[in-house]
Structures are given as structure tokens and as C-alpha cells.
Amino acid sequence: MRRIANAARLIAAAFxxxxxxxxxxxxxxGVYENAAAEPAFLLSPRRPTxxxxxxxxxxxxxxxAIYRIGATFPVTPPRSIPASAISPCVPVRAHGPANxxxxxxxxxx
Amino acid sequence: xxxxxxxxQFPYSxxxxxxxxxxxxxxxxxxxxxxxxxxxTWVNRNDVERPVDTRHTDNARGSAGVTVGGGDVRAEGGTxxxxxxxxxxxxxxxxAVSVIATxxxxxxxxxxxETGEPAQRVSDWxxxxxxxxxx
Numbered sequence: 001m002r003r004i005a006n007a008a009r010l011i012a013a014a015f016x017x018x019x020x021x022x023x024x025x026x027x028x029x030g031v032y033e034n035a036a037a038e039p040a041f042l043l044s045p046r047r048p049t050x051x052x053x054x055x056x057x058x059x060x061x062x063x064x065a066i067y068r069i070g071a072t073f074p075v076t077p078p079r080s081i082p083a084s085a086i087s088p089c090v091p092v093r094a095h096g097p098a099n100x101x102x103x104x105x106x107x108x109x
Numbered sequence: 110x111x112x113x114x115x116x117x118q119f120p121y122s123x124x125x126x127x128x129x130x131x132x133x134x135x136x137x138x139x140x141x142x143x144x145x146x147x148x149x150t151w152v153n154r155n156d157v158e159r160p161v162d163t164r165h166t167d168n169a170r171g172s173a174g175v176t177v178g179g180g181d182v183r184a185e186g187g188t189x190x191x192x193x194x195x196x197x198x199x200x201x202x203x204x205a206v207s208v209i210a211t212x213x214x215x216x217x218x219x220x221x222x223e224t225g226e227p228a229q230r231v232s233d234w235x236x237x238x239x240x241x242x243x244x
Contacts, residue, residue: 032235033231034221035172035174035187035189035202035203036174036187036205036221038174039133039144039187047243047244048244049243049244050241050244051240052239053237053238053239054237054238055235055236055237056237057232058233059231068239
């Protein structure tokens with residue numbers, strides 16, 4: 001009877017030691033990071049947006065689904081280009097002696 | 110808004126304050142975007158009962174990536190490295206493809222892998238799909 005009790009104590013002690021020595025999987029406690037989301041705020045969007053994402057993560061034996069729903073707005077409204085910044089438009093004839101490459105580079109007759 | 114089917118695994122609220130500096134390059138046509146980010150995150154709910162590898166603690170991080178593509182298709186790739194005050198390390202890589210389906214709709218899909226110490230991984234791999242509507 002004492003042998004059985006000692007064996008049981010030994011097994012229990014070994015179980016505790018092994019449990020303490022084995023590192024727990026980080027998936028049980030860690031924070032999931034979506035690396036692709038890192039540059040999300042790098043550039044201000046030009047237009048308001050609505051986005052939705054679904055991640056399926058595996059950290060054997062743990063599986064999880066993560067959803068994200070978000071919206072972005074431009075910090076400043078799109079700027080319109082002032083008329084003065086636009087160079088004057090010179091009408092160009094599509095055809096004619098001045099714009100015809102053949103007439104410009106053809107040898108003089 | 111973020112949610113999950115395993116709340117224990119993703120305590121988002123423990124990320125309290127994040128300070129970062131970033132630098133990016135965008136070419137004139139917008140076909141190439143490259144970025145690098147360095148930052149530091151302070152967290153709360155630091156559960157000291159958990160093993161060092163799995164404890165969520167203050168951490169420094171660095172990341173870099175590039176987006177390449179013209180027209181309606183773009184490919185993205187990058188990496189993220191984290192180093193905690195408990196000397197735990199996490200290193201992950203991602204790749205994704207975005208397609209501009211219409212002027213208003215952008216769809217994307219990607220994969221992410223952690224290549225750091227197995228005991229310190231939160232996610233061995235993850236698949237992602239999503240869309241953005243532009244107004």
C-alpha cells in the first residue's frame with residue numbers, strides 16, 4: 001500500500017515538474033498582431049473608406065477567427081488645383097505643316 | 110471594431126499606448142511604396158503569473174515593407190519584429206495581394222507567418238481576406 005502511495009506521489013511530482021518546465025504556447029495568452037496592418041496610418045486616405053477584414057489564425061491546437069471593421073477619413077479635404085497653377089493650353093493642330101513630322105524632316109524639294 | 114472567437118487569445122485592450130516613428134517612400138506614379146516603422150508599446154494587464162514567453166509586456170518593435178504594382182493589382186510584403194522587456198521575441202512576415210475591382214471596391218487577401226521561437230508565437234500562421242469601399 002505504501003509503495004502505491006509513493007508511486008502516486010512520484011507521478012504527481014513528475015507531472016508538476018514537467019508542466020512547469022514545458023513552456024506554455026503563446027497562443028493561449030499572447031496578443032495577435034496583423035503585420036500587414038502596420039502601415040495602416042502611414043498615409044492619409046484621399047477618400048473616406050469603409051473596410052472589413054477577416055483573419056483566420058492557427059497556433060496549434062488553438063484556432064481563432066478575428067474580424068475587423070473600420071473606417072478612415074481624410075485629414076483634409078482634397079485640394080483643388082488653382083487655375084493659375086495650370087499652364088496655358090496652346091492649341092495644337094493635329095495635322096498640318098507645322099506639326100507634321102514628315103513635312104519637318106523631309107528634304108526640301 | 111475588432112472581435113474574435115477566442116477572446117482569451119486576443120486581449121486587444123491590453124495595448125494601452127503606442128508611440129511610433131515612420132518613414133515612407135512613394136514614387137511619383139504610386140507604383141511603389143516602401144516604409145519602415147520603429148515604435149514602442151506600453152501595455153496594461155501585465156499578468157505576471159504567466160510564463161515569460163507568453164506574457165504580454167511592454168515591447169519595442171520594428172517593421173518594414175513594400176507595396177509594388179501598377180494598374181489594378183498590387184502586391185505587398187513585409188516583416189514585423191517585437192522585443193519585449195522580458196526578452197521575448199516575435200518575428201512575423203506577411204504577403205498580400207490587392208485588386209481594385211471597381212473604382213469604389215478594393216479586395217485583398219494575404220498570409221502571415223511567425224518565424225520566431227515556437228514557444229513565443231501567438232499565431233503560427235494566419236490567412237486574411239477583406240475589402241475596402243471607397244466613397
